[in-house]
Amino acid sequence: MILPRDFYQQPTLTVARQLLGQRLCRRLPSGETLVGRIVETEAYIGSTDSACHASKGRTARNGVMFGEAGHAYLYLIYGLYSMFNIVTEPEGSPCAVLIRALEPIAGIDTMQSLRGQPLRQLTNGPGRLAQALALDRHLNGVDLTDGDPIGIEAAPAVAESEVATGPRIGIGYANPQDIAAPWRFWVKTNPFVSKPR
């Protein structure tokens, strides 16, 4: 079952937590489907979160975040890497969840050829997983509730005892209370969770 719209319309922290364990499915133009289990997420919570792109108002880049929940927000960072996010909350509330790491489930050979790196470095970071699943800006705005070319398939939830939380990574430009906010979620002991430099 592909997760429906109302899942994404919940509060962003709820969505970020509940996405752990769910399966990200990417259907390639060739017809092959690549699948990864979500093991790390971060919440970006709208205009009051100084780490969120939308905190400086609506722009051409962040426009999808202001739209309907359940759509993909993809952008280019450092001129090299793509970030994959999922829009949350009601329309007009510019929030999203960044997918930071996956555990590869299916299509691992294809992921390796897209990345040119060993298994442990296929999907353990936001730029890495985007490359392994051929996700980039041309998919910005697609509706994930269609399930094609991207969808999230329901899978068993991760138990509370397996979930860890902490500050988000790579947001040193934000103000101190937003840097400190424990809005990163990951599956404890999973080897595909990313690490701060």
Add this chain to the structure above:
DNA sequence: CTCTCGATGTTCT
């Protein structure tokens, strides 16, 4: 293992 550096292009000031 850790650290530093450079890549590369879009976005916003």
Add this chain to the structure above:
DNA sequence: GAACATCGAGAGG
């Protein structure tokens, strides 16, 4: 012109 929700290579311990 600066900054950027990052990554990989290479040097050193």
